[in-house]
Amino acid sequence: MRDAPAPRLHLFVCANRREGSPLGPGCGARGDAVYDALKREVGRRGEIATTWVTKTHCLGICPRDGATVARWPAGATSAIVTEVAPADAGALLDAPAPGPDASRGARPDEPSVAEIARELDALEELQRKKVLDLARRLKPGLTLEDVQNPHDFPELDDPDWHYADGVLAGVQSVKSALSAMIRGRATRED
Numbered sequence: 001m002r003d004a005p006a007p008r009l010h011l012f013v014c015a016n017r018r019e020g021s022p023l024g025p026g027c028g029a030r031g032d033a034v035y036d037a038l039k040r041e042v043g044r045r046g047e048i049a050t051t052w053v054t055k056t057h058c059l060g061i062c063p064r065d066g067a068t069v070a071r072w073p074a075g076a077t078s079a080i081v082t083e084v085a086p087a088d089a090g091a092l093l094d095a096p097a098p099g100p101d102a103s104r105g106a107r108p109d110e111p112s113v114a115e116i117a118r119e120l121d122a123l124e125e126l127q128r129k130k131v132l133d134l135a136r137r138l139k140p141g142l143t144l145e146d147v148q149n150p151h152d153f154p155e156l157d158d159p160d161w162h163y164a165d166g167v168l169a170g171v172q173s174v175k176s177a178l179s180a181m182i183r184g185r186a187t188r189e190d
């Protein structure tokens, strides 16, 4: 057994189905609809790395309307909310989830995935500007699109420019690898 990184917020949505039970049919299709709405909203907010949504079986409430959702950490609301409809997705995600950013690694000084992504964005922006500034010193008037086709401009056959462009390509590769890792995690949650 070992500790693993945890999300900032983890929602468990009941989509349990029961046939002919005195306890009722279960959250079933209503739970599916809530789950879909939450996944859409999390994607729209760009929070798939820090907010996880998982379908689950019965959470013991079995409402007549809507579905039951368990949240970790509980935050300002109860750990279990029920009669949840798809339109509640935004409110569920907005409910404060206090405590340290749980998406961090096992050590408290480790950065979260979201922090690393932000740092890489800033680094890419800075390096892209450097590449363009250097290119314009070699041939004034070049655009960002021009420098993406350096073979069209013999002036760019310069070792310093190639070095700066290589650093930019490196930053972009790390960004792609991180995005693939985040997408992989989201797929495993589905």
Ligand code: FES
Pocket: 014, 015, 016, 017, 025, 026, 027, 028, 057, 058, 059, 060, 061, 062, 063, 067, 068
């Ligand atoms: S079936 Fe959803 S809480 Fe019981």
